[in-house]
Amino acid sequence: MKIDLRKPIAEMSEEEKAEFYEFIQILAEKWASKESLQLEFKTDSERAVRRRIEMLRRKENIPYISHSKRKGYKVAKYMEDYPDAKKSSLEMHSRAEKILESVKPIDEFCRLCEEGKIKSREEVSWQEKE
Numbered sequence: 001m002k003i004d005l006r007k008p009i010a011e012m013s014e015e016e017k018a019e020f021y022e023f024i025q026i027l028a029e030k031w032a033s034k035e036s037l038q039l040e041f042k043t044d045s046e047r048a049v050r051r052r053i054e055m056l057r058r059k060e061n062i063p064y065i066s067h068s069k070r071k072g073y074k075v076a077k078y079m080e081d082y083p084d085a086k087k088s089s090l091e092m093h094s095r096a097e098k099i100l101e102s103v104k105p106i107d108e109f110c111r112l113c114e115e116g117k118i119k120s121r122e123e124v125s126w127q128e129k130e
């Protein structure tokens with residue numbers, strides 16, 4: 001049986017839960033390639049694997065780690081995982097900071113609209129449109 005990770009753990013049968021936790025234990029012992037996770041998660045999409053890993057991090061609080069110096073994913077469980085977990089965390093924080101920085105001009109535009117400081121197309125004269 002393959003694990004259907006679209007289903008929340010709370011909705012899994014006892015057999016599915018046992019298989020899921022066995023799978024998590026395997027990932028606590030070694031890094032898994034994206035390809036092997038695609039087979040395990042029943043998908044041919046790398047993006048689907050990333051989405052499911054993200055869901056497990058957020059909804060099930062499972063500390064999956066991945067970073068630029070390693071291929072694939074692993075579940076952080078032991079003290080020996082700390083360096084990889086720290087690198088994973090730092091890279092994720094860096095990406096989040098870049099996203100927050102890039103949204104600033106959009107937020108500023110929205111603020112100006114809300115304050116009535118941006119004109120509609122109809123309010124702009126033909127000379128200003130060029």
